[in-house]
Structures are given as structure tokens and as C-alpha cells.
Amino acid sequence: MPAGNAKGILMIRIILAGATGWVGRALVPAIDKAADLELVAALSRNHAGLDLGVALGGKPSGVPVFARIEEALATPADVLIDYTKPNVVKAHALAALKGGLNVVIGTSGLGAADYAELDAEALAHKRGLLAAGNFSITATLLKRFTLEAAKYVADVELIDYASATKPDAPSGTGRELAEALAGVRQGATSRPVSEVVGVPETRGGAFGEGAHEVRVHALRLPSFVLGVEAIFGAPDERLTIRHDAGSSAAPYVAGTLLATRKVSGWTGVRRGLDTLLD
Numbered sequence: 001m002p003a004g005n006a007k008g009i010l011m012i013r014i015i016l017a018g019a020t021g022w023v024g025r026a027l028v029p030a031i032d033k034a035a036d037l038e039l040v041a042a043l044s045r046n047h048a049g050l051d052l053g054v055a056l057g058g059k060p061s062g063v064p065v066f067a068r069i070e071e072a073l074a075t076p077a078d079v080l081i082d083y084t085k086p087n088v089v090k091a092h093a094l095a096a097l098k099g100g101l102n103v104v105i106g107t108s109g110l111g112a113a114d115y116a117e118l119d120a121e122a123l124a125h126k127r128g129l130l131a132a133g134n135f136s137i138t139a140t141l142l143k144r145f146t147l148e149a150a151k152y153v154a155d156v157e158l159i160d161y162a163s164a165t166k167p168d169a170p171s172g173t174g175r176e177l178a179e180a181l182a183g184v185r186q187g188a189t190s191r192p193v194s195e196v197v198g199v200p201e202t203r204g205g206a207f208g209e210g211a212h213e214v215r216v217h218a219l220r221l222p223s224f225v226l227g228v229e230a231i232f233g234a235p236d237e238r239l240t241i242r243h244d245a246g247s248s249a250a251p252y253v254a255g256t257l258l259a260t261r262k263v264s265g266w267t268g269v270r271r272g273l274d275t276l277l278d
């Protein structure tokens with residue numbers, strides 16, 4: 001149960017995994033400013049043992065930093081927010097659900113099979129989990145508009161642009177979109193990849209089955225942050241819907257905090273910020 005503060009407001013107590021990272025650093029001051037949110041513990045291997053305020057170059061904040069999720073979970077809390085790395089996010093989420101927390105996942109790298117496993121765990125513990133490949137409003141609109149366009153145009157493929165150092169491919173944004181699109185798209189009219197002459201891998205990676213699969217082409221080059229492009233082709237015309245992230249983490253903050261406030265409202269996994277919008 002969320003704890004009450006001196007003003008009688010119910011506070012949502014947060015453990016922030018990845019608090020010293022690009023997104024985590026943007027979330028900390030926004031949580032501090034919110035009357036209904038309280039940061040109670042943080043996770044970062046390189047800053048473990050420090051006070052988070054000091055770790056971020058400021059004054060002591062009273063928020064301890066831990067190296068491992070099991071240590072952080074000893075602090076009573078309501079929600080785990082995770083912005084870490086693809087190789088650890090699932091273990092963090094499973095541990096938090098087992099510990100009775102709701103979970104908000106921003107970290108990329110997980111797919112449908114991982115979320116099925118997390119859904120079972122969330123249901124078993126009667127907790128909610130919201131994962132979004134992208135918490136920005138404009139990326140959320142990319143998903144909404146692309147799913148809408150897929151009702152009318154059969155042929156669609158995705159291009160996923162990211163930095164040369166991004167560990168996962170496709171991006172969280174691209175993967176969530178591809179998996180959702182595969183569930184609603186009409187059958188492609190393009191030649192099946194099994195019939196391609198040459199190097200079939202150049203036709204991209206597939207999400208979904210048969211003619212309903214969605215092909216994703218991932219580019220990893222210096223200068224990109226993250227961009228996802230949905231290209232629809234129809235006879236003699238084309239529609240492109242594209243999102244490009246900028247260099248600041250500010251666009252992800254409001255969506256992450258919205259999810260943090262809402263995630264106790266259901267049990268099981270929901271994917272996408274669009275599931276919280278009207």
C-alpha cells in the first residue's frame with residue numbers, strides 16, 4: 001500500500017533502476033518535484049554505496065544507491081521503474097514482482113515471449129506491469145497512426161535507425177511496433193522471403209508469421225539517437241510515418257511518470273503508452 005505523507009497525500013514509493021543513466025538522471029528531479037511520488041532507492045553498480053544526490057553531483061538526498069536489485073528491494077516500495085540494460089531488465093522485473101511491486105519498464109530488448117513470462121509472474125502476484133518501447137508522446141503517436149494505416153494498406157515494412165553503440169536490435173520502439181503490427185496487418189503482397197534469390201537476410205528480420213509477418217531493417221550508425229520509420233506501399237503510391245528522437249531524455253519523463261501513477265490499476269502486463277491514452 002502506498003504510504004501517506006505529512007499532507008495526507010498517498011505517496012507512491014519508487015525504486016529507480018538506472019538512476020544514474022541518461023534517462024534515469026532526467027527522471028530523478030521530476031520525481032522529486034511530484035507531490036505524490038517519492039524516490040526511496042536507486043540502482044547503479046558504479047555508484048553503489050553512495051547517496052544518489054551526491055552520485056549525481058548535487059547535495060545528499062537521502063536516497064541510497066545499491067548495486068543489486070535484491071538489495072534495493074529491502075526498502076519498502078510500490079513501483080520499480082527500470083531504465084537499465086537489455087541483459088538485466090527481465091531479472092529486475094521478475095524480482096520486483098516477486099517482492100510485491102508493480103513495474104514500469106522503459107528498458108529495451110524484451111519481446112513477446114519475455115512479456116508472456118512476466119505476465120504470468122505479474123498475474124501470480126496480482127501486480128501490474130507497463131512496458132513501453134518508447135514513453136514519448138510523438139513515438140506513441142507513430143504507433144497509433146501506423147496501426148491505423150495498417151487497416152487500409154496491406155504492405156508495410158519498418159526501418160529502425162539507432163546509434164552505432166546501441167546493444168539491442170531492433171530498438172524497443174521498433175520491436176513493440178513490429179509485434180503489434182504483426183497482430184493487425186493484412187497479408188503482404190510482396191514476394192515471400194523464402195522465394196528470394198540472392199541474400200535473403202537483406203530482407204530484414206521478421207516478427208509474426210507468414211504473410212502477416214513484419215520485416216524490420218535495423219541500421220546502426222554514428223549520429224543517430226533513435227528513429228523508426230513505417231513505410232506503406234500501395235500500387236503507385238506510398239505513405240511514410242516516421243519518429244525521430246532528439247538528444248535529450250526529457251520526452252520520456254511525463255509518460256514514465258504517468259505509467260508509474262497508473263500501473264497499480266490492473267494486473268498483468270500491458271505494452272505501450274498508447275494503452276493509457278484515450
Ligand SMILES: NC(=O)C1=CN([C@@H]2O[C@H](COP(=O)(O)OP(=O)(O)OC[C@H]3O[C@@H](n4cnc5c(N)ncnc54)[C@H](OP(=O)(O)O)[C@@H]3O)[C@@H](O)[C@H]2O)C=CC1
Pocket residue numbers: 017018019020021022023024043044045046047067068083084085086088105106107108109132133134135136172252
Ligand atoms: N522506453 C523509452 O521511452 C526509452 C527507453 N530507453 C531504453 O532504456 C534503457 C536505458 O537507456 P539509457 O538511460 O540511455 O542508458 P544508460 O546507459 O545511460 O544508463 C543505464 C543505467 O543503468 C544502470 N545499469 C546498467 N547495467 C546495470 C546492472 N547490471 N545493474 C544495475 N544497474 C545497471 C547504469 O548504471 P551502472 O552502469 O553504474 O550500473 C545506468 O544508471 C536502454 O535500453 C534504452 O534503449 C531509452 C530512452 C527512452
Ligand SMILES: O=C(O)C1=N[C@H](C(=O)O)C[C@H](O)C1
Pocket residue numbers: 108109133134166170171172173174225226245
Ligand atoms: O537507446 C536509446 O537511446 C533509446 N532507446 C529506445 C528504444 O530502444 O526504442 C528509444 C529511445 O528513443 C532511445
